[in-house]
Amino acid sequence: MMRLSRTLSTGWFAAAGVTVTTSLLGVLTAAPTATASAAAPTAQQLTCGQTVTTSVVLTADLLDCPGDGLIVGAHDLTIDLNGHTVDGVGLGTGIRTNGFDRATLTNSAATPAEVREFDYGVQLTPGTTGTIVERLTLRSNEWAGVELDNADTNNRVRDNTVTQQSQRGIVLSGADGNTLAGNTVTANQGEGVYIENSTGNRVERNSITDSGDTALILEGSSTNTLLSNTVDGSSDGAIVLRLASNDNVVQSNSATQNSDAGLSLSDSTGNRVLSNTFHGSGDSGIALQYAHSTTITGNDVSGNPGGIELIHSDHNAIRSNIANDTTGDGISVESSLGNTLELNQVNRNDSRGIYVVGEATAGTGNRILRNTANGNSADGIHVSKFVHTLQGNTTRDNRGWGIHAEQGNSDGGANRASGNAEAAQCSGVICTP
Template sequence: MIRLSRTLSSGWFAAVGATALISVLMPAEAAHAVQLTCGQTVTTGVVLDADLLNCPGDGLVVGSGGITIDLNGHIVDGVGLGIGIRNDGFGDVTITNSSSTPAPVQEFDHGVNLTAGTADNIVEELTIQNNEFSGIELNGANNNRVRDNLIDRQAQRGVAITGGSSENVIVDNTITTNQGEGVFVQNSVNNRLEGNQITGSGDTGLVLEGSSGNTLLTNTVGNSSDGAIVLQLGSNDNLVQGNAFAQNADAGLTVSDSTGNRILSNALQGSGDSGIVLQSSHGSTVTGNDVSGNPGGIELSYSDNNLIRSNIANDTTGDGISLSHSLNNVLELNQANRNSSRGIYIDGEAASGAGNQLIRNTANANLGDGIHVAKATHTIQGNTARDNDSWGIFADLGNIDGGSNVAGNNAESAQCTGVVCIP
């Protein structure tokens, strides 16, 4: 037996013929065909010659490592039970479609399921649709590649990564119109989700729950019925970078009860709530993001020791950046301009040495104050606040004037209170 490559020669297909069988990939002189049946355990490389229809349970079951299952443009179809293609622990298996004709895996509980111990598999070029629980589920599976698939119209999740799955790469898939989450990652670490188009989810577009060390890179998440991306319940030390979010019904990115995440250079527009929300989340880096055009820009509550730097929080219908009951955060070099309320708003009293630091931010042309610090003891240094419809900078008694604050042409003639501003 030899393994099937992704690109098969035209001679191979000519030799196979158009029979209602699967072809077993053997050395050329020994190739032969066997009858195709639902639930078949596949132990050699195969190329499908016909559709597999109305399977009462599983469609195909992987029974050996080091093989390729090529759907060759044919349907694997169930009746709402079982698994379309199941692998219970065999390594180095490729599940692919070498034909230009789509190869749907449909109407099962799960379209493709890789369970505990399954490693080094490739799942690619499939159309996985109309399944009950998930299009593709990785449960305790490690170091697999899921790429270039269309995963749409599941009754629940598009892709589920659960049970301690790690080192998997989910790349360049179109994950659309699934009624639950587009991608759901639970209790799994060090996975990489890159370049996926996740749209039209009936729930959140992408969720990490209790999952750490994952990388979310250059995904597009749009038109979800809830938020775009959620990191929650101890999802720590993840990287969320270069993603684009638009027209989601809730916040663009919500981080709750999680620490040490890096949120870098994302574009989050058109959300139903704030662009980025941190709730009881600490020690994260939020830099270089554009959260303009949302109901709020960046919002922190009960979140400490975060770095909020060089973000653009303009043209929101609320506050550009707001902190509530959050301590020891650094807000530096952010833009918070032309917002319908305040540019930057800080609420919540801090003990001496535990206040937030507002350094070299720009808060211009807002309909409320440029910068409003409602409680003490926070440091306000080197900020610019011009052309606001109320105060340039309003700081309650007890805050620390770090100097070099600039204000001009604000509606309040004194320009600033609680700190000294230069024109």
């Protein structure tokens, strides 16, 4: 892709006393090295492209950097922007670690410190460990505000504002064992947080809003924890796990008014989805497709076009969720086997409370146990194929049947129904009032 930048003459570099080098991409970069000083941070006026080898506090802005802004050139140092701006021309990286460990990139001032108009705002390069990126404003960069490129472990990206990147807000690529916490990630044109081929990371207490694509996505990433994030107003789904993103924990997140599903899981196994709230989505609150052995417990998926949707997804446990007041089915299960639907509330939906379609052979059917399905606009529970088990469900005041089960399903007993539009209350199973 063609990149545009300001035209810079070699005379500018000569006047500034900077040695010019040409990269393999033909981009002019400046690469002086900071003078050694005391171990404690010292106030310095740095220059674009400078390699920093000691702890520093900036005293002035760096403007129109032609390549990189600043480069970490030693272990165990601090770069304090001190309310100043590091500004580029659409090339290079604002602050790059260059593989050194345990740097702290921070802002001690009460006024914001911006890193803007580079390819990447901050980039932790392969092998970087123990580095902190905090209290910075990453604005209007091209590919990402912050990228961890095979950087692991124990890097912490916290309390930053990441806004208006042309692509993604924060990226983890091949990066394991890191933490993203307390960041405000807003109005980025691509994904808010994008995690690929990365394991064992914690993504917690971030606010991810108004993304031009999916707000928070994992691809091929396992054993990560997504905890207590707020996700609003994305142009696609709120949270997506796909392409063998296995054994992750998605817990206590909140998502509202996103254009696709609140949470989408596909081609992944062993995930745990616990105590999340997904409201006002453009699709179902939680959608599974070819997603197996998932635990979905204690979630509130009310007020979406559908509550919880399973397609070609087997051996999942759907327990104690609230799927009320949707414009479709509270819980729908299609061509999926060996699932347990237990103790869910599926009330006042515009279609059915629970809908199960797809045949099963003996021992492979779904178990529909002790759910409450009241006041739905169609049947409380509708099972159109066999062999599935229905036991201990309560269905009242639905506009169709309390329970409608095709012949051949298993009646586990203790089903209850009253006040439903169909006088017989239940078909295919025996119900008591």
